[in-house]
Amino acid sequence: MAVLDLQDYSIFVGSCREPLGHFLKERVFSRIFVLVDERTALHCLPLLADVLDSAAVLKIPSGEIHKNLATCSTVWAALMDAGAGRDALLVNVGGGVIGDMGGFCAATYKRGIAFVQIPTTLLSQVDASIGGKLGIDFHQVKNSIGVFANPGAVFVDPAFLGTLPPAELRSGFAEIIKHALIADAGQWESLKGRNDLFNVPSEETIVASLKIKQAIVTQDPTEKGLRKALNFGHTIGHAVESVSLDGPNPLLHGEAVAVGMVCEAFLSWKKGFLAQTDLDEICARLLYWYQPARLDPSHFTDYFSLMRNDKKNEQGAINFSLIGPPGTVHINQYFSEEEITDSLLFLNDKRRLQG
Amino acid sequence: MAVLDLQDYSIFVGSCREPLGHFLKERVFSRIFVLVDERTALHCLPLLADVLDSAAVLKIPSGEIHKNLATCSTVWAALMDAGAGRDALLVNVGGGVIGDMGGFCAATYKRGIAFVQIPTTLLSQVDASIGGKLGIDFHQVKNSIGVFANPGAVFVDPAFLGTLPPAELRSGFAEIIKHALIADAGQWESLKGRNDLFNVPSEETIVASLKIKQAIVTQDPTEKGLRKALNFGHTIGHAVESVSLDGPNPLLHGEAVAVGMVCEAFLSWKKGFLAQTDLDEICARLLYWYQPARLDPSHFTDYFSLMRNDKKNEQGAINFSLIGPPGTVHINQYFSEEEITDSLLFLNDKRRLQG
Numbered sequence: 001m002a003v004l005d006l007q008d009y010s011i012f013v014g015s016c017r018e019p020l021g022h023f024l025k026e027r028v029f030s031r032i033f034v035l036v037d038e039r040t041a042l043h044c045l046p047l048l049a050d051v052l053d054s055a056a057v058l059k060i061p062s063g064e065i066h067k068n069l070a071t072c073s074t075v076w077a078a079l080m081d082a083g084a085g086r087d088a089l090l091v092n093v094g095g096g097v098i099g100d101m102g103g104f105c106a107a108t109y110k111r112g113i114a115f116v117q118i119p120t121t122l123l124s125q126v127d128a129s130i131g132g133k134l135g136i137d138f139h140q141v142k143n144s145i146g147v148f149a150n151p152g153a154v155f156v157d158p159a160f161l162g163t164l165p166p167a168e169l170r171s172g173f174a175e176i177i178k179h180a181l182i183a184d185a186g187q188w189e190s191l192k193g194r195n196d197l198f199n200v201p202s203e204e205t206i207v208a209s210l211k212i213k214q215a216i217v218t219q220d221p222t223e224k225g226l227r228k229a230l231n232f233g234h235t236i237g238h239a240v241e242s243v244s245l246d247g248p249n250p251l252l253h254g255e256a257v258a259v260g261m262v263c264e265a266f267l268s269w270k271k272g273f274l275a276q277t278d279l280d281e282i283c284a285r286l287l288y289w290y291q292p293a294r295l296d297p298s299h300f301t302d303y304f305s306l307m308r309n310d311k312k313n314e315q316g317a318i319n320f321s322l323i324g325p326p327g328t329v330h331i332n333q334y335f336s337e338e339e340i341t342d343s344l345l346f347l348n349d350k351r352r353l354q355g
Numbered sequence: 356m357a358v359l360d361l362q363d364y365s366i367f368v369g370s371c372r373e374p375l376g377h378f379l380k381e382r383v384f385s386r387i388f389v390l391v392d393e394r395t396a397l398h399c400l401p402l403l404a405d406v407l408d409s410a411a412v413l414k415i416p417s418g419e420i421h422k423n424l425a426t427c428s429t430v431w432a433a434l435m436d437a438g439a440g441r442d443a444l445l446v447n448v449g450g451g452v453i454g455d456m457g458g459f460c461a462a463t464y465k466r467g468i469a470f471v472q473i474p475t476t477l478l479s480q481v482d483a484s485i486g487g488k489l490g491i492d493f494h495q496v497k498n499s500i501g502v503f504a505n506p507g508a509v510f511v512d513p514a515f516l517g518t519l520p521p522a523e524l525r526s527g528f529a530e531i532i533k534h535a536l537i538a539d540a541g542q543w544e545s546l547k548g549r550n551d552l553f554n555v556p557s558e559e560t561i562v563a564s565l566k567i568k569q570a571i572v573t574q575d576p577t578e579k580g581l582r583k584a585l586n587f588g589h590t591i592g593h594a595v596e597s598v599s600l601d602g603p604n605p606l607l608h609g610e611a612v613a614v615g616m617v618c619e620a621f622l623s624w625k626k627g628f629l630a631q632t633d634l635d636e637i638c639a640r641l642l643y644w645y646q647p648a649r650l651d652p653s654h655f656t657d658y659f660s661l662m663r664n665d666k667k668n669e670q671g672a673i674n675f676s677l678i679g680p681p682g683t684v685h686i687n688q689y690f691s692e693e694e695i696t697d698s699l700l701f702l703n704d705k706r707r708l709q710g
Contacts, residue, residue, distance in 0.1 A: 085668045086666055109499075110500075111666065135466060138432075145465075146466045
């Protein structure tokens with residue numbers, strides 16, 4: 001069991017049963033509610049059954065398309081109908097959708113009740129669980145409505161990862177790779193030797209990745225500056241992900257971020273931050289691991305309209321976080337539409353060569 | 356011009372044109388949006404025209420029934436369609452609905468943009484403008500979804516009060532009276548001599564009232580304890596207001612709070628906090644000023660169901676903030692349903708005698 005202490009709360013990595021039980025005994029809550037989706041109700045809740053046996057279960061449908069105001073309304077209404085007071089607790093058991101949306105529901109219900117995050121996907125364990133970003137998708141823009149608020153505690157239990165499909169593990173690895181590329185050359189060295197990303201990572205790998213994010217969000221909790229570093233791969237990745245969700249082949253978040261990292265590594269090279277050899281190696285590994293589909297140029301207009309609505313933008317310009325030599329990062333970088341288009345075509349070109 | 360400094364922001368009381376102009380010059384915002392309703396667009400916006408001439412105007416329908424998620428969605432969508440970034444500013448010009456809902460929209464748009472409050476009713480000037488409580492009505496419960504977040508500044512300009520109907524002024528006075536009763540015996544002494552509450556109060560009266568609320572919210576911004584003092588008259592008042600909104604004679608907030616203060620003064624007497632003579636005097640003044648209608652016993656069940664959902668409750672019990680001798684307060688007081696019913700009947704009885 002590793003414990004990472006942040007300013008207001010702790011992240012417990014390892015079996016969650018004991019520390020969760022301790023947390024629930026230590027703090028006094030009038031009522032405990034557990035938010036799950038159809039999948040975590042089936043695969044994850046049973047692992048917590050006796051620790052949470054006094055809790056009322058709120059179940060919502062699975063999937064990003066339900067991360068919206070309508071689902072929040074059902075959660076708020078359920079809390080209200082149950083007479084939940086401000087001293088109630090909401091335990092969010094699930095992936096990023098459950099954590100982001102459940103956290104947002106808790107942070108806005110009666111102007112804020114306590115909540116606990118139990119992330120059950122690799123992606124949410126190494127990324128969404130830490131840093132207090134909560135929210136929902138709105139008006140076709142991901143996480144465009146939300147707040148910053150910290151949970152009472154986070155329990156990262158690798159036991160949940162055993163039930164994940166391989167593609168979900170690979171998706172989660174994208175954030176581990178991103179953390180390594182922006183802040184930990186050593187972890188990148190060890191990651192790049194992997195033949196595939198379909199295995200559950202060790203607790204040490206998870207802890208190392210969490211520590212990178214912890215160090216960054218502690219210095220800049222509300223993303224005024226340094227925290228933007230975590231956006232590497234995400235400016236383009238979010239746009240590619242959003243567009244794919246409306247099509248026949250929706251991408252997982254990490255799959256889209258892998259695409260974004262290839263394009264934004266190109267932009268990093270373009271700015272002179274990244275050496276040609278590093279660019280080649282990073283792109284070769286990402287394309288090999290993720291085997292992305294070609295980006296359809298007929299979607300580029302949609303990408304730009306989504307990128308212009310990115311929360312990190314200032315004065316209307318599209319904001320990028322780029323990398324230098326592995327383990328280093330450059331925030332607040334800007335490009336012309338032409339250069340950004342080049343980076344998208346670069347991916348298409350590379351994957352053609354790779355294939 | 357009086358300036359009250361709170362931890363993160365200041366409240367400017369007096370003509371707002373100069374300090375608002377100064378604020379907009381001092382801080383850099385990529386875009387400025389002004390939220391108004393149909394009424395403030397007509398009566399208040401013209402007074403700010405040249406100070407806000409570069410701002411985009413967002414107009415929503417007037418009235419508490421529009422303080423809901425649907426209206427928030429139109430505000431968020433308008434901001435998004437205009438490409439508003441995190442460095443945009445929302446200026447809320449209006450009464451409590453505009454301030455509470457506009458503030459909530461700003462605090463949740465892209466996880467929070469800056470906002471400024473320009474309250475234009477007496478009620479919002481002495482109450483809602485201060486303390487960072489934001490939110491909307493949901494599931495028939497007032498302000499049940501929201502957050503705590505502080506504005507960049509508040510501009511309390513008595514010039515706006517000149518356009519208010521007399522009933523709106525009287526409604527605002529209810530919060531001034533409440534502040535006096537819980538914390539300022541001297542102000543109560545001077546208020547109780549008023550023949551009616553249909554005139555614009557002096558700047559001094561407004562400042563004195565704001566200072567009471569400031570002192571309380573500074574000590575307890577998120578309502579864990581002391582801030583509950585401000586709830587005097589509101590446990591019953593909110594319920595009476597909510598029920599009235601569904602009927603043919605909707606009450607203004609202050610009119611309902613006046614009813615709540617009569618009932619809760621009775622409960623204060625019942626607990627032995629308030630002397631009979633004080634109870635008689637307070638009730639006589641409130642009934643004379645507000646001339647409330649009889650509370651229909653067929654609504655009592657609805658009152659109780661609403662009171663049980665009050666945000667201040669803990670462990671499911673209905674929480675009251677009561678008064679002692681004018682200028683003193685007792686928080687976290689509880690009663691049986693029978694005693695609460697007695698307090699409702701007390702009002703009916705008193706107004707019968709009064710009439």
